[in-house]
Amino acid sequence: MSSSYILLTTTIILLILFLYLSWVFVSIKVVDKEQKGKTNERRDFLFTASYALGVVGVGATIWPLIDQMNPDASVKALAITEVDVSNVGLGKTITVLWRGKPVFIRKRTQEEIGEAQSVKLEELKDPQKDQDRVKKAEWLVMVGVCTHLGCVPLGNKGDFNGWFCPCHGSHYDTSGRIRKGPAPTNLEIPKYEFVNNNTIKIG
Numbered sequence: 421m422s423s424s425y426i427l428l429t430t431t432i433i434l435l436i437l438f439l440y441l442s443w444v445f446v447s448i449k450v451v452d453k454e455q456k457g458k459t460n461e462r463r464d465f466l467f468t469a470s471y472a473l474g475v476v477g478v479g480a481t482i483w484p485l486i487d488q489m490n491p492d493a494s495v496k497a498l499a500i501t502e503v504d505v506s507n508v509g510l511g512k513t514i515t516v517l518w519r520g521k522p523v524f525i526r527k528r529t530q531e532e533i534g535e536a537q538s539v540k541l542e543e544l545k546d547p548q549k550d551q552d553r554v555k556k557a558e559w560l561v562m563v564g565v566c567t568h569l570g571c572v573p574l575g576n577k578g579d580f581n582g583w584f585c586p587c588h589g590s591h592y593d594t595s596g597r598i599r600k601g602p603a604p605t606n607l608e609i610p611k612y613e614f615v616n617n618n619t620i621k622i623g
Contacts, residue, residue, distance in 0.1 A: 500623035502615065505559070513575050515564060518622050522564035522572055523610060524583075525620065528594060533557050535581065536595035546605045550595040553609050561612050561620060562596045568603040583607070 501518045505525060508514055513526040528536075536550035554560055566573050571587040578584030579600060580593035590601030597606040612622045
């Protein structure tokens with residue numbers, strides 16, 4: 421049973437218990453009152469109880485409809501991808517699929533790292549330090565979708581030894597930053613972390 425159904429069941433039980441205790445309290449309270457007063461108070465309580473139970477009934481009816489719109493376990497699993505990078509050689513790139521998008525994982529050479537870190541921010545259309553785009557200098561992880569019109573750039577191409585989008589001529593450097601062409605922003609860095617030295621978890 422999912423946590424949402426457990427929460428709904430608990431709420432209904434507590435509400436029924438509350439209504440029962442309220443009925444007992446009202447019954448005791450009106451014992452010493454005149455018949456008219458007693459009838460009015462019990463009538464008011466019955467109205468309140470009816471409304472409350474009606475709300476619970478409506479909630480119990482529509483809750484499954486709302487809950488089914490939540491992603492199931494298989495969809496949630498696709499939101500996180502663990503990648504074994506132990507076999508990725510220096511200067512090599514692998515492409516994995518995450519949320520229907522290609523993700524480039526590149527193990528950069530010292531030359532590539534040096535090129536990326538030596539660029540002055542004022543030369544960039546979308547200024548970002550290389551150090552802010554990576555968690556480990558040798559590993560670059562980014563979504564392989566051109567920020568212009570969503571094409572997939574080619575690796576080890578272009579004027580800056582990084583990526584080149586042949587569709588409309590956007591050039592990215594060894595940090596995935598836009599350096600030339602119509603793309604407005606750098607290639608996106610997804611949320612990721614290193615599980616260990618050989619595994620990267622994306623998402």
